[in-house]
Amino acid sequence: MDLVAELESVLGSERVRAHPLDRRVFAKDAGVKTGPVAAIVFPETAEETASCVRIAAEAGIPVVPRGAGTGLAGGAVPVEPALLVVMTRMNRIFEVDEQGRTAWVGPGVINLELSKQLASTGLHFAPDPSSQQSCTIGGNVGTNAGGPHCLAEGTTVAHILAVELVTVDGEIVVVGAEYPDPIGLDLRAVIVGSEGTLGIVTRVLVKLTENPPAVGTLLLGFPTVDAAAATVSEIIASGLVPAALEMMDRPMVRAVENFVHAGYPTDAAAVLLAEVAGHPEGVRAEAEMIERIARSHGATSVRTAADDAERALLWKGRKSAFGAIAQSAPDYYLHDTVVPRTRLVEVLDAIYEIAARHGISLLNVFHAGDGNLHPLVSFDASRPGELDRVLAAADEMVRVSVEAGGTLSGEHGIGLEKRDLMGLVFSADDLDAQARLREAFDPTGRMNPGKVLPEGSRCFDRAAVSGGTGR
Amino acid sequence: MSWVTDFAPERDDLDSCVTCGLCLPFCPTFRLTGDETASPRGRLAAILAVARGEQPVDERFDEMMSFCLQCRACEPPCPSMVPYGKIQERVRAELLVQRPSLRRFLRRLVLGRGLASPTMLRTAGIGVAVAQRLGLTRLVGGPTGRSLRALRRVSLPLRPTRGRSWEPRGTPVGTVALFSGCVMDVWFTPVHEALVDVLRVAGYRVVAPASQVCCGALAAHDGAAFDAVRMAAHNVRAFAEVDLVVVDAAGCGAHLRDYGHWVDGGAELAAKTVDATVLVARLLDDGALPELEGDRGEVAVQDPCHLRHAQRIVEEPRRVLRAAGYVPVEIDDLGLCCGAAGIYGLSYPDTSAELGRRKAAQVRDSGASVVASANPGCELQLRGHLDVGIEVRHPIELYRDALLDELTA
Amino acid sequence: MTALREVTRRLLERLRPDDVPEAIGDAPVVAPSTADEAAEVLRHAAEEGLTVGFVGAGTRLGLGGPLEPDLWVSSSRMARVVDHQPADLTLTVEPGVTLGEIEELLGAHRQSAILPEGRPEETIGGVVAAGASGFRRLRYGPTRDRVLEVVLATGYGEVVRAGAPLVKNVTGYDLSRLVVGSLGSLGFVARICLKLWPEPPVHATVPVTDPAAALAATYRPLAVLETREGGFVYLGGTEAQVGAQAAALGAGVRVGLAWPDRPTGPVPVELRVPARALPEAVRTVRRLLPEAPFVAEHGVGVVHLAGPADADEEFRTLRRWAERAGGVVVRLGGYDVLSASEFPPWGAPPPWAGLQRRVVAAFDPAGVLAPGKLPGGLR
Known part of the structure; x- marks a missing residue:
């Protein structure tokens, strides 16, 4: 039997696709790269997922899990013809424990949908990536997703208590537990953020967070980027950890305002x-303290959201930022570096300088509170040479971030896009240790190969490593 | 070979999608299937692949496109402001030519020609009226039968508005033209009459130009672009003399307001076209119509896609219902399509019915005994899926009834 | 000792500290002063097949059962504060630094690493290896959520770094978190970077009669504890906020944080259950061990307790109850008074024991690191 027939025998023909057009549509996530897809399946249970993994193994092709496809690092884009396992149909909320503040959910549950469904319980799922209206919990687990409110609450890993994992052998294992500090190794911690390279997550035990009884949202305008960045540093240094602290520069504010009309x-x-x-x-x-600090740095406008509707509008602006830049050009490329908060001003200055020198259009929108930058370049890939210029500039931006003591990704993940930059922040020995971990889970190298780690990370093929300088 | 017609999707429109995926949860077919190929972003990727000549216009492409409800719920959440509805209409025009079939041909005949012909509409109207009286609608099965039985009782003789005019009651303030539409003018005459009553009370002279025809929305959505252009041109001429055109069907209104990209002079007609709820809300704000006292209870609000998503009209129907003494109840924060979507039920009866059931369940859960909908297609779908005991009315009708109660009291 | 070859002997001479005992039991102690030295020791141990145990202050050695390795590696010579960036809320230290030193340093900046309270003598290396957390985890999360970076001398004798001294980071697999609670099974933790929190300006301790109800009624207290002396809610924040929250809870407010003593006794034990089962867990402990001191963490699901040496039957009953309730009973020590065979250090192995075995083998291919410590039948 061929691959498709085999898959159809488990899932039926509706949930198996291999037409060239389907393969084409699924070749890409929200990032810039595309990859080859052999077939697409839509399992609805862990058992079906396990069967798909086994069938792919027999066919000798890799497996790539995918959620809503809102990832920006190419984590769900295959590097060689693969079976794409789409988890969106596993979107049930199985049980909610209001008292213990946990819930078992399917990986296909949409992030915002989970919090909406929980509205009556006074609880919510804290990670809130900008794509939260679309992205799935499974995708959040895969990338260890962040979001504005991770400043105070931590990224996804702090909100996942356990996962049900389909291993490369097609076994179904629950990793982690409902009780605190599960005994044994905390494998849950490495599965979160592993971008599908350690197995496929088919059920998730999430920790829920109490809704705050009061929320204050302030929109502060500054005459310079430096003044805004200095305000961020002083807020944190003053002993305050706000729920969120986000920055946008003028080009970004204009693009966003044109869409949301929020009065930015x-x-x-x-x-x-x-x-x-x-x-x-x-x-x-x-x-009051934030307003005082902002004014001392020359804030030109201070606006406080009067009600939930106004707060939602202000956040809608922030969360539409990536999409809104298409108004200026059809393509965008962005990075996700993190720098120490105290180096924000100098790194931003360097990034603006790089953009100016390459003559590219730069918009900045980022999680200032935790130093997580998203320098965003808008461009038209159909113009000859433009993509190369953009990539060269982006590469420099990453380097200045790393030189300032920063790292490659704060929340989007490494995926396909940044794996070859891993040598900038890790030595060959560091990468080898990570490769050993991966190999322990997947000795065959068939779970989403080509992601997270650069080729040749494992020491026995270290001869192939290039440019891994480490620090 | 990609595109072959003059109506091919424009490359700039396609390029405006940055594939962020924020549209996905708003798409009813994606919600049902979790399938990227049934999502706006996925369909745009497929269209782009064809535009680049990398994929043929084959059966699978046809299927992916035809599965789209064209509800345009993906447009408001799109930060890149991709004109998805327009792109999809143009793809359908390509499909009509590149993927000919008997069904397509027949649909084009009905939507592109039949609906534009007053004679055909009158004949069909009488046919339905007779069938209703003889109980023949019970004999028709499937979704067509369900829709037929959900129709309001057609009056005999027919009372079309086209070609008529009405004088204001009280001090005249101006003239407004009524867009009569095609099926609206045969099967939904009571809605037109309600609107006319309300506008007359507000001091308007109402005219329904005799030369107007179907707006062409159904033709355009199905790819009968030449017919759509012809109908649009016809209407531009028919309404050339008036300053204000009022529409009480969301689907027609949305299409009229998109005339700018169909014909010369279309933008002018679009600019002076206003949805009935918007006009009435404005008259309420101006004090030209009264806020009516009384507690008429709760009314579930169903937002037609072509009102909420295509025209971004959300508040006004609620404003009108509150003025009529009702408490509007929200049933769906995303405003997902009810599954009517023009003639979608003919091609995808299961999907259409599933969405209809979900919408009906939302209405039922609201506990209201009346649901307000400002579009004939949605009305049929709702009535088809709701139990007896829940009334489906146009918000303007509800206001008119309250107004008449007040005036007679 | 006679099994040690000449190289081992030389290593021992070079790395044997002056200020710690030469041996624990029969096994010699070495104290490397750099990560590279630690890696050298481990590489050698792997080659020679010498089993290795790690020791800091020696306060948590009972977790996972008694260990009798061929060689102890002590963190006593690696006790420096490497870097403190108050404005970045990060602190980088070597494993031998004690909690007392850390909180004293941070206190001057009104910051905290939220480490276990009332145990100033413990080392950070031990806390990380044991995966221990303080009572304030209810508000700030467990210690593992604040370990940003580790340098690890692995069982195969290399020095590797994972994570970064940044408060947010998803670059590569999160080996830093994996190390937390690994009981030395992956290697020797040679450096740790912690995420810090600003100390709230005002603290208060409020006695309550019904801690479960107080937890439900209070927005994010630092901790809600229950002991034999009663229930206590711990608050932190601005003066107005703490004042308002305390007033809502009742009378008897004390300014500051008055933490209870950790239960001491012959057989220290931790009961861990899903948070919703905590009140039931407290009732069960009171019933089975009516004299044993305990501290229960409401909203978290941990009961710390210490029982008598002759309570093996009660401990086993408690473990059966916990496992039915979806939790575990973990033994922390007392093996000299109650043997591991009568009351084993762990109960049922975790479902992921198979995967765990493969991961441990990847970092300790010779199988010499803290053998037998982890649950799940590892060697």
Whole structure:
């Protein structure tokens, strides 16, 4: 039997696709790269997923799991003809434990949908990537997704208690537990963020977070980017950890305002979106403190959201940022570097300088509170040579971030796109250790190969490594 | 070979998608299937592949496109403002030529020619009226039968509005032209009459130009672009003399307001076209129509896609219902399509019915005994899937009834 | 000792500390002063097939059962604070630094690493290896969520770094978190970077009669504990906030954080259950071990307790109850008074024991690191 027939015998013909057009549509996520797809399947249970993994093994092709395809690093884009396992149909919320504040959910549950469904319980799922209206919990687990509110709450890994994993052998194992500090090795911690290279997650035990009784959202306009960045540093240094602290520069504010009409100050050089949450008394004091610090750095406008509708509108602006840049050019390329907060100003200056020198159009929108930058280049890939220029500039931007003590990715993941930059931040020995871990889970190298680690990470093929200087 | 017609999707429109995926959860077919190829982003990727000559216009492409409801729910959440509805209409025009079939031909005949012909519409109207009286609609099975039985009782003789005019009650403030539409004018005459009543109270003289025809929305959605252009040109001429055109069917309104990319002079007609709920809300704000006292209870609000997504009209129907003494109840924060989607039910009866059932369940869960919908297609779908006991009315009708109660009291 | 070859002897002479005992039991102790030295020791141990145990302050050695290795590696010579970036909220230290030293350094900056309270003598290396957390985990999460970077001397004798001294980072596999609680099975932790939190300006401790209800009624307290002395809610924040929250809870507010003593006794044990089962867990402990001191963490699901040496039957019953409730009972020590065969260090192995075995083999191919410590029948 051929691959498709074999898959159809398990899933039926509706949930197996291999037409060239389907393969083409599934060849890409929200990033810039495309890859070859052999067939696409839509399993609905862990057992079906395991069967798909086994069938792919017999056919000798790799397996690539995919959620909603909103990843920006090419984590769901195959590097060689692969079986694409789409998890969107496993979208049930199995059980919610309100008292213990946990829920077992399918990987296909949409992030925002989970919090919406929980509205009546006063709980929510804290990680809130900008794509939260579309992205799935499984995808969040795969990339260890972040979001604005991870400043205070931590990224996805802090909110996942256990996962059900289909291993490369097609076994189904629960890793992690409902009780705290599960005994044995914390394999859950490495499965989260492993981008499908250690297995396919078919069920997730998420930790839920209490909704804050009060929230204060401030939109602050600044005459310079430096003033905004200095405000961020001082807020953190003052002993405050806001719920979120986001920055956008003028080009980004203008693109976003054109879409949301939220009344963002389009004349400011940079705006900060700050949110404090918690007990009403604490929120009031912290909002006042942020306003005072902002004014001392020359903030030209201070606006406080009057109600939930206004808060939602201000956040909609922030969360539409990546999409909104298509108004200026059809393609975008962005990085996700993290730098120490204290080096924000100098790294931003260097990034603007790089963009100016390469003559490319740069927009900045980022999680200022934790130093997670998203320098965003808008361009038209159909113009000859433009992509090369953009990639050269982007490469320099990564290097200045790393030189300032930073790293490659704060929340998007390494995927296909940044794996060859791993040598900038890790030595050959560091990468070898990571490759050993991966090999322990997947000795055959068939789980989403070509992601996270550069070719030749494992020491026995280290001869092939190039440019792995480490630090 | 990619595209062959003058109506091919424009490359700039296709390039405006940056594949961020924010549209996915708003797409009803993606919600049902979890399948990228049934999502706006996936369909755009397929269209782009064809535009680049990398994929043929084959059966699978046809299927991927035809499965789209054209509800345009993907447009409001799109930060890149991709004109998805327009692209999809142009793809359908290509399919009509590149993927000919008997079904397509027949559809084109009905949507592109039949709906534009007052004679055909009158004949069909009488046919339905007779069938209703003889109980023949019970004999028709499937979704067609369900829609037929969900039709309002057609009056005999027919009372089309086209070619008529009505004088204002009270002080005249101006003239407004009524867009009569095709099926609306035969099967939904009571909605037109309600609107006319309300506008007359507000001091309007109402005219329904005799030379107007079907707006062409159904033809355009099905790829009968030449017919759509012809109908649009016809209407541009028919309404040349008036300053204000009011439409009480969301689907027609959305299409009229897109006339700019169909014919010369279309943009002018689009600019003076206004949805009935918007006009009435404005008259309420101006004090030209009264806020009516009384507690008429809760009304579930169903947002037609072509009102909420295509025209971004959300608040006005609620405004009108509140003025009529109702408490509007929200049933769906995403405003997912009810599955009517023009003639979608003919091609995909299962998907259409599943969406209809979901929508009906939302209405039922609201506990309201009335649901307001400002589009004839949605009305049929709702009535087809709802139990007896829940009324489906146009918001303007509800306001008119309350208004008449007030005036007679 | 006679099995040690000449090279081993030389290593021992070079790395044997002056200020720690030459041996624990029969096994010699070495104390490397760099990660490279630690790697050298481990490489040698792997080659020679010498089993290795790691030791800091020696306070948590009972976790996972008694260990009798051929060689102890001590962190006593690696006790430097490497870097503190107050504005970046990061602290990098060597494993031998004690919790007391860390909190004293951070206290001057009004910051905290949220480490176990009331155990100043413990080393950070031991806390990380044991995966231990403080009571304030209810508010700030467990220690593992604050380990940003580790340098590890692996069982195969290389020095590897994972993570970065950055508060947010998803670059590569999260080996830093994997090391937390690994009980030395992957290697010797030679450096640790921790994420810090600013200390709230005001703290308060409020006694409550019903801690479970107080937890449900209070927005994000630092901790809600229950002991034989009663229930306590711990608050932190601005003066107005703490004042308002304390007033809502009742009378008897004390300014500051008055943490209970960790239970001490012949057989220390940790009961871990899903948070919702905590009240039931407390009732079960009270019933089975009516005299044993305990501290229960509401909202977390941990009960720390210490029982008498002759309570093996009760401990086994408690373990059966915990496992039915979806939790575990973990033994922390007391093997000299109650043997491991009568009351084993772990209960049922975790479902992922098979995967775990493969991961351990990847980092300790010779199988010499802390053998037998992890649950799941590892060697």
